[in-house]
Amino acid sequence: MVAVLELHASPRLYGSSFSLVLPRRFRSSISCCSNDVAVRPLVLTDAEQRSVVRLGLPSKGRMAEETLDLLKACQLTVKQVNPRQYVAFIPQLSNLEVWFQRPNDIVRKLQSGDLDLGIVGFDTYCEYGQGNEDLMIIHDELGYGHCRLSLAIPRYGIFENINSLKELTQMPHWTDERPLRIVTGFTYLGRKFMEEKGLKHVRFLTADGALEASPAMGIADAIVDLVSSGTTLRENNLKEIEGGVLLQSQGVLIANKKSLIQRKGLLNITHEILERLEAHLRAAGQFTVIANMRGNNAQEVADRVLSQPSLSGLQGPTISPVYCKRNGKVTVDYYAIVICVPQKALYKSVQQLRSISGSGVLVSNLTYIFEEETPRWRKLLSELGL
Ligand SMILES: Nc1ncnc2c1ncn2[C@@H]1O[C@H](COP(=O)(O)OP(=O)(O)OP(=O)(O)O)[C@@H](O)[C@H]1O
């Protein structure tokens, strides 16, 4: 329990009043100090009183399934009693509740302190967070939900030869009476972008979906919406223009900054989630490659391997002797080399291994790469001043 000490100081001396939060045991000693001291109990809000940690996950839409898949791949399977229940749990993380919410509500509830952690698209974080400093990004590239928020205009009519934001801005058509009408679900980011780009005669209209139909219906001149493959724009006779991308987005893990500092157990849970995410995502693009190579000693084999540009692995190759029994005698004629190889560079690496007489090449998927330290954790602690 805590009490609030309000010091109603003389305005002549201090010009204002203060509040101090002190443990109750100090109350008696304080109350007799001065007539200017008043004590009242502090009422903690529900968000402050809560002892269980809450993680918000998208309840529907594109992010929902992939978020659960990502957590599962990190051995953090979310258990839901039935699909209509909005609360769930992760057996590995005791003292954690999972709440399924619409992505924009996740951001809102993080701001109010009703959620502590959440996973949403970066676009949703920016639109609904509106630069609120109480929100922090813990992991900025979860590797799915890639898209961009873009301004698009018709391919036809007065826009036929307009291919850049500069050209759009310089069109003589836009006036106070007849502004450029932009329909979007991202009015905060849209307005901010247009202000930054200096387009004055602009009016924003809102709609919840199928925005791409608005120009053809004559409701708007342009749209600001999410684009990934570009198919929806193309099929509706719209085009993106140079300089018209507001932001690039993918899934992010975010948190309430105050909760991170104050809520017991939250930092530990955040650390564990972050470590698992980083280890999984780092491993996602890599293969383990094992090959045998004839040689006189490990150093000579290492020199040969490191002469090839794609064979240095994460910190250099691991090279171990392969023991064979020949004519009753144990000898070492071969060395096994183990390296991590980016998936994209796999075939090139195999070719390079062969060129230095590597044989019996085994390739397997990597599940996790745990580094000595999680760089994002260090960054988080420093941002929290811990
Ligand atoms: N075409 C897309 N390709 C990739 N990611 C996308 C695409 N559209 C949206 N996203 C990402 O998925 C998030 C959720 O979008 P989605 O459209 O699934 O949900 P929603 O708009 O909240 O729900 P709904 O559109 O069903 O009302 C977006 O904030 C964005 O980060």
Ligand SMILES: O=P(O)(O)OC[C@H]1O[C@H](OP(=O)(O)OP(=O)(O)O)[C@H](O)[C@@H]1O
């Ligand atoms: O570039 P593309 O791959 O074609 O994707 C772009 C479309 O995806 C999103 O819509 P969504 O499918 O989520 O439908 P919604 O409008 O109902 O949200 C977005 O609002 C675009 O309309």
Ligand SMILES: [Mg+2]
């Ligand atoms: Mg959508």
